[in-house]
Structures are given as C-alpha cells and as structure tokens.
Amino acid sequence: MLKRIKALKNQKGFTLVELLAVIVILGIIAAIAVPSIGGIIDKSKADAHRANALQIISAAKIAVAANDSTIIVPSTPSVKQLVDGGYLDAIPGDPDNDKKAYDGTNSKVLIVKKGNAITYSITLKPSAKSGSSKTYYDNASEADIISGKKPATRN
Template identity: 55%
Template structure:
C-alpha cells in the first residue's frame, strides 16, 4: 500500500504554479510602493533631525557668545566649532553635504505687547550643495517641523 501512495505522487499542475505566481505578483505589487514610501519618510525624518542638530548648535553659539545675532550659516557654526561637521544630505545624493553658505538658522524672538521676550524660534533653512534645491524653507520653528514641511529631490 505504501508503494502505491509513493507511485501516485505527482508534481504540481500548471494551474497551481500559475496561482502561486499570481499571488507572489500581487504581494510584490503591494509591497514595492509601501517600501518606497517608507524610504521617503526616513529621508524626511533625517532632514528634520539634521535641522534640529543645526538649531542646537545655534543655541550653543548664542549661549556661549551671549550675543544678539539673528542668523547663523552652517559655515559660521562649523568654523566656530559648534558643529563637528557639515551634515550630509540624506537621499539620492547622500555623499553631498548641505550648502554651507545658503543653509542657515534664523533666530526669531517672540515678544509680548510690552516688548518682553516670550520665546525664541529657530527657523532652519536647508539647501542642497549646489545651492538650487531647498529641502526645508525656514518658515517654521524647528520643533514644529513635520514630514510635510520637507521637500525631496
């Protein structure tokens, strides 16, 4: 009886193989766009993290110098030792750094009606190395940045 079962064992039919291939195709069609979106989100998150790092360097510069500067470029922060290096731009050109002259932090002091300082905003602008593409436009405080505020090439 065991010999009969082994003899009757056959391979998969063509229809079964086609069904498996179709199922794998459907899974791939769903997974590939999802992976692309995840990669874009991680690039945007990296730009936001770089902006926060640069804003922290500007905070250090203001605290150490006790000055009233309203803007710092990446070059100034790097040359003065507040940044260890110019951050690299994540994404398609991951070997390129941000433009050190056009990328900057603007410091905006919020005041009340009596002109008392109520808060300080750090608005970061990140520009690619060529100086043509703006990733973050400096319209928001660095702590309020979301993925929607970041443009990718």
C-alpha cells in the same frame, strides 16, 4: 492495488497550474508591497531632513549660549560657520542627494531676540553639487518643524 500505490509514488513535483498559482500570488503580494516600501523610504528621508534641521538649530543654540555676550542678535550663522566654530562635527548629509552634505554656505539659522526670548528659524538647501535649486526648509521656525506645520519640501 499494488499498481495504484506505485503510481502514487511516481508522482513527484508540482503541476504547472500549481506553479502558476504560486507565481500569481507572489506577484499580487509584490504589487502591494512595493508602493508601501516606497512610501516608507520617502517618509524616512523627510524625517532625516527634519532631524538634521533640528540638529543644526541645536548647534546654533549652543553657539548663542557659549557666546552670549559677543553674539549679535539678530544674526544668521551659516552651517559652515557652526562647523568651523566647533558646534557641529560636520555638515549633515542630505538624504535626498546620496548623502552629499547640505549647502554649508547658503543653509543658515536666523537667530532673533524678542524680549527675553530667542527664536531660531532655518533655511536648509541642498549642495550646489547636487544640481538642485530647491530649498528643503525656507525660514522654518523650530516650533513649526517640531509640530510638522512646515514639513521639508522635497519635490
């Protein structure tokens, strides 16, 4: 009996089979988790484009409200003009291009007056420095961006 107790005390650690089982289980968990995390990151970037577009449209609304008598409608102020006018602090960062700013000159808000209503549409492009020729939003209305009818084009 004493030999058996001593033998049990000397058994320390895990067997090779137990270690392999743990490694296999961790591998399965990683195989499931990695694609899910990639999808979450892509969705957050698309949401960031959406938020940036709506922020730029809001700046254009402020510009129209501040210059109601002098602004010519229809007009297409660029994002750079909105920054220069003090309606935006800076050109928002592009989440797909390592936070480089969007193209301030070619990203524009189209302001159109229909009766008493003013509508806002945005064209949002990446910086020329990014080397990309895609357009995230091409003349997308504020309502379409909010409703998700026109999600940001990212590929």
